[in-house]
Amino acid sequence: MKRNVDYFKDGLKDSIPLAIGYFSVAFTLGIAARNAGLTPLQGFLSALLLNASAGQYAVYSLFESNAPFVEVVLVTLVVNARYILMSLALSQRVHPDSPMRHRFLISLGITDELFGLSIADNKFVQPYYYYGTMTSLLWWAIGNFIGVIAGNILPLSIVSALSVALYGMFIAAVIPSAKVNRTIAFFVVVSYVASFTADVIGLVERFSSGIVTIVLTVIIAGVAAIRFPIEDEVIHDE
Numbered sequence: 312m313k314r315n316v317d318y319f320k321d322g323l324k325d326s327i328p329l330a331i332g333y334f335s336v337a338f339t340l341g342i343a344a345r346n347a348g349l350t351p352l353q354g355f356l357s358a359l360l361l362n363a364s365a366g367q368y369a370v371y372s373l374f375e376s377n378a379p380f381v382e383v384v385l386v387t388l389v390v391n392a393r394y395i396l397m398s399l400a401l402s403q404r405v406h407p408d409s410p411m412r413h414r415f416l417i418s419l420g421i422t423d424e425l426f427g428l429s430i431a432d433n434k435f436v437q438p439y440y441y442y443g444t445m446t447s448l449l450w451w452a453i454g455n456f457i458g459v460i461a462g463n464i465l466p467l468s469i470v471s472a473l474s475v476a477l478y479g480m481f482i483a484a485v486i487p488s489a490k491v492n493r494t495i496a497f498f499v500v501v502s503y504v505a506s507f508t509a510d511v512i513g514l515v516e517r518f519s520s521g522i523v524t525i526v527l528t529v530i531i532a533g534v535a536a537i538r539f540p541i542e543d544e545v546i547h548d549e
Contacts, residue, residue: 322443341458
């Protein structure tokens, strides 16, 4: 029978590819953090606490534009709202006999990748396996830390070039799902068109990009969730 330490080691091993990917993506986010005026330590802590590329980029962009604190909080909540749903889903994936503390600790380290890794086999999540995968999040924070330092050292032309990599990251995150699911592809196009239209007609200048992002995200995601709900899956014991 497997011990908890064995599950932890399995999670640590399975998270190595994620750690490598996290570091490279977080490095470019560190550039964005540097452009927003954050120090390396602030970049490290923000990454360690947020664990969300889109959420961090939104926060850094708002910091750079001197947005009000309330707007930053609201945008962060809306952009990261999917993690609330993931937390609820994972809480049901933990075995009913497990102590409540495991659900609480797992909820502190939920990302898209770790969520997908933990539910891949439709079995109950082993808490210590998940804790092993959560070690990859440290490399996310380290990548941000080094990215901020690099942004302060590298020439402006290179910093600008690295900043463009963020857009490639977001495209890479969306395209695979859009290719498999036509519904996702449709709403991705709708989101881009709606955002572009809001910019063209002046809504961004009138209400700020943060407010426009909040409204569009809630409306489009709400319509998608109501119109195309995802069916529940059956969970099995190991």
